[in-house]
Amino acid sequence: MKNTTLFSSSPVITDFSAKQYSFLQSAGADEIKKHQTELFLHHLKFTVNNSPFYRELYKDKKIDLKQIKKLSDIAHLPLTQKSDLASTKNFLCVDNKEIVDVCLTSATSGALPTIISLTSSDLSRLAYNEEIAFAMAGINENDTMLICAALDRCFMAGIAYFLGGVKLKATILRSGSGSASQHWELIKLAKATVIVGVPSLMYKIGQHAIDSDETPAATHIKKLIAIGEPTKDESLNLLPIAEELEKMWGARIYSTYASSEIATTFCECSARRGGHLRPELNILEILDDDGARVKDGEKGEIVVTPLGVTGMPLIRFKTGDISYLINEKCSCGRTTKRIAPIIGRKNQMLKYKGTTVFPNAILACLEGNKRFHNGYIEVKKNKDGTDRIMLYAALCSANPDKNQDENWISETLRAKIRVVPEIKIIGREKADKKVYQFDKKRKRMTFFDLR
Numbered sequence: 220m221k222n223t224t225l226f227s228s229s230p231v232i233t234d235f236s237a238k239q240y241s242f243l244q245s246a247g248a249d250e251i252k253k254h255q256t257e258l259f260l261h262h263l264k265f266t267v268n269n270s271p272f273y274r275e276l277y278k279d280k281k282i283d284l285k286q287i288k289k290l291s292d293i294a295h296l297p298l299t300q301k302s303d304l305a306s307t308k309n310f311l312c313v314d315n316k317e318i319v320d321v322c323l324t325s326a327t328s329g330a331l332p333t334i335i336s337l338t339s340s341d342l343s344r345l346a347y348n349e350e351i352a353f354a355m356a357g358i359n360e361n362d363t364m365l366i367c368a369a370l371d372r373c374f375m376a377g378i379a380y381f382l383g384g385v386k387l388k389a390t391i392l393r394s395g396s397g398s399a400s401q402h403w404e405l406i407k408l409a410k411a412t413v414i415v416g417v418p419s420l421m422y423k424i425g426q427h428a429i430d431s432d433e434t435p436a437a438t439h440i441k442k443l444i445a446i447g448e449p450t451k452d453e454s455l456n457l458l459p460i461a462e463e464l465e466k467m468w469g470a471r472i473y474s475t476y477a478s479s480e481i482a483t484t485f486c487e488c489s490a491r492r493g494g495h496l497r498p499e500l501n502i503l504e505i506l507d508d509d510g511a512r513v514k515d516g517e518k519g520e521i522v523v524t525p526l527g528v529t530g531m532p533l534i535r536f537k538t539g540d541i542s543y544l545i546n547e548k549c550s551c552g553r554t555t556k557r558i559a560p561i562i563g564r565k566n567q568m569l570k571y572k573g574t575t576v577f578p579n580a581i582l583a584c585l586e587g588n589k590r591f592h593n594g595y596i597e598v599k600k601n602k603d604g605t606d607r608i609m610l611y612a613a614l615c616s617a618n619p620d621k622n623q624d625e626n627w628i629s630e631t632l633r634a635k636i637r638v639v640p641e642i643k644i645i646g647r648e649k650a651d652k653k654v655y656q657f658d659k660k661r662k663r664m665t666f667f668d669l670r
């Protein structure tokens with residue numbers, strides 16, 4: 220098999236239609252390594268030769284590319300932080316005239332969003348990436364997909380899902396950032412079979428239907444592709460919100476992991492035991508706090524080198540997300556390792572009585588429960604250096620009883636994660652205002668770090 224078209228030696232790659240790397244999903248570890256090494260060395264050479272940022276950095280650090288020969292040599296290369304991307308121009312590897320699309324990534328708190336410039340080849344790569352990700356979840360040309368992610372406002376996700384779905388020859392409903400009732404009407408009208416969106420929005424759509432005396436499970440929806448928010452705990456068990464969604468829609472939920480910088484989506488297969496790695500599209504490492512690679516099964520930060528990107532290619536990008544790799548046989552027959560659910564953001568890690576916990580793990584215990592409406596977490600620093608964690612929760616009951624409600628929350632949290640922060644019961648309106656203050660259509664704001 221020839222391996223020249225997908226990532227040719229030309230800086231602009233135009234052919235992502237070839238699926239010549241699909242065999243890697245069932246290849247042995249040595250074969251995967253062989254092909255990945257080839258792609259990695261090509262990516263490295265192209266990036267360091269063309270990116271002012273990496274050229275400077277490697278010169279400073281006296282890195283000789285001739286010494287980088289094996290895949291494991293990647294450990295000798297410096298890591299790239301999100302803050303490095305602030306100066307986008309330094310990362311550009313092609314002429315401005317090659318740039319066809321500009322995406323903005325979500326900013327880290329306080330900072331401006333970062334620009335990611337894409338070539339037409341990067342768009343093809345994105346489409347290829349998403350096509351294979353959807354196919355991984357068993358979606359095909361017979362499906363009608365409701366895409367609840369904005370195609371406008373320079374978001375990468377919406378355009379990636381659209382292009383990927385088109386490439387898969389599925390029928391796409393560009394529902395974007397419509398309201399719950401608009402999404403619901405479209406699901407019925409066009410007989411959608413798949414929803415792609417954040418779980419909290421899928422829940423809102425379903426609840427809207429139920430409130431109007433209709434039944435989400437009676438629609439044609441069979442698959443829910445969850446983006447942006449967790450649906451599983453670290454042991455791969457469905458979170459209450461995901462269980463509720465499956466019941467509500469009579470559908471199977473698939474979790475995904477993706478980000479604009481890594482330009483790759485990891486989607487679960489039919490076995491739904493983590494997202495299969497994509498060896499032809501990236502090198503994924505899990506590193507400890509000292510930057511050393513951890514063993515499969517051990518938790519650490521996900522660091523990704525997205526292969527084949529030509530506009531703003533990156534090397535060893537620190538995602539800030541914590542997870543681990545699963546290296547066990549998958550019942551779907553693929554041999555690639557899998558990435559477990561995202562346990563949390565590295566900078567959101569909280570210290571609680573000698574143990575660590577992530578804010579999303581606390582909220583996940585409550586979300587999807589009929590009694591829980593909405594809530595968020597605030598963290599401050601105690602004088603002794605430990606974290607003071609406060610959970611602000613709004614419940615659904617019309618006549619709330621603060622003591623009873625607090626007891627119910629603390630019992631639920633104790634039983635599930637053995638972590639009970641300070642609990643404050645607040646009104647639904649107050650909770651919604653805080654959680655949806657920035658961007659009603661995209662992700663909710665549920666964590667406020669005041670440390």
Ligand SMILES: [Zn+2]
Pocket residue numbers: 488489490491495549550551552553
């Ligand atoms: Zn599998």
